[in-house]
Amino acid sequence: MMTDRSLSVVIACYRDAGSVREFYRRLSEILPTVTPRYEIIYVNDASPDNAEAILKELAASDPHLVVVNHTRNFGSQNAFLSGMTVARGDGVVLMDGDLQDPPDLIPDLVNKWLEGNHIVYGVRVKRKESAFRQVAYKVFYRIFSWMARFKVPLDAGDFGLLDRRVVDVLLGEFPERLVFLRGLRAYTGFRHAGVEYVRQPRFDGITTNSLMNNIRWARLAVFSFSQKPLEYISVLAFVAVCLTGAATVFYLAAYCAAYVSGTYAAPPGYMTLLVVTLFLGSVQLVCFSILADYIGHIYDEVKGRPRFIVRDILDNRDPPPGGGIADGTPRNDAGRRI
Structure with a gap:
């Protein structure tokens, strides 16, 4: 056991039904070795496969697993925000549901967190993808870092751990609708550290990030953080x-x-x-x-439209003291009950 501080793992799920059971198995093995106070929050971003049925089955037998279902697909960035609104942990880990970012790295992230870093991000030193994609991602991060008016870590994606203080700032102080979390994360200026790793190929299925989608991501990053x-x-x-x-x-x-x-x-x-x-x-x-x-x-x-709308939440956790935003009641991103 590394700490008694609570930890939430938020997973954005879209077309990841083939990875759900394996992802859940790995997390259920790793998280109890890190802390006894953990929760796994799956955000089903209207995945068109049978991910919702699998998650419902798993949540019925595990109070550590919370499932948030969106009314439609709002994108991974908004899925992360949705999961953060129901997360109760002192630290919140953000992960994609395709198992490209290894759950085995969570203890390393927690170690850096316990050293006093408010933000710990995974640094992708290598990707098991085509040479073109590897070069394109490297070029993007360097252009984005050069364009931004603040320091942006190179080769750092969404995978990482955020201290509760950072989560509260992101949810309460940044009202924009077009969200690029790795930029906002760097903008906050909190003490940070990186953990290097090799990004794996998808565990199941094919990538949902086409060339045009990646170009749109790059434009969103640049036009959101640079003049x-x-x-x-x-x-x-x-x-x-x-x-x-x-x-x-x-x-x-x-x-x-x-x-x-x-x-x-x-x-x-x-x-x-x-x-x-x-x-x-x-x-x-x-x-x-x-x-x-x-x-x-x-x-x-x-x-000013909502960044996401929650259809329902499968939550068997005990109610938090005093209720609050993480009481399991379906809400949109403004905190209004649905």
Whole structure:
């Protein structure tokens, strides 16, 4: 036994029915060696397979297992937030349900937590995936770290342990609807540490992260935490104005020289003019797309819709002293009863 502090493990589940039993078995073996006060919170994000039936069966015989069912798929980030609202632990571990992040690493995360770190994240030193994906992820984390206005750990995904203090801050102080947790986690500035590991392939099934989904994730990260793209628009505009001014001076000089020499003719360069026009038009389209992303973010945020809606909760835990947000009553992300 490592500690008597309570620990919650929140698992986002979507198309992970083939991994549920094995994941549950491993956690049920590991967590009692860490603390006697643990709970496993599965957030079924409207998984289209039979994950809900399996979880219902397991929860019926284990009071340590809590199952949160969403009305529809709200995405993994909102699933984590949903699980955090019902978690009671002094520490909360976030994990995807595909077993790519090993439960065996939880004791190492807890060790770092007990050393006084409020945030402990898994650092993916290697992935058992295609070379293209490995390089693409490495490039993304470095671009994101460079773009952000605060220090962001490299190669650190959602898998990690959050102290209760961090969880309360994330739930209570960050009202945005478009959530990128690993960015918010770094933004809080709490003392942190990393634990290196090799990310495994999926235990069952195929990945739900396509190339386009990963591109959307990257855009969400950059446009949620950086204003540098807007600054680059200003730089591009300044460069375009300078080039336009230089071209204007050049053609005026050429016109004057030709007029003085008596050999005036329209300056050649139709293709050059066409290419320059197309180039400037392309730059404008890129700038418009950047602005559109920011405007789209604003549009989603000002609507203020719930980040998730809970259909029901399977919870056989004893009621917490005084009730509260984690009393097992279905709620949305604003804490309102459903």
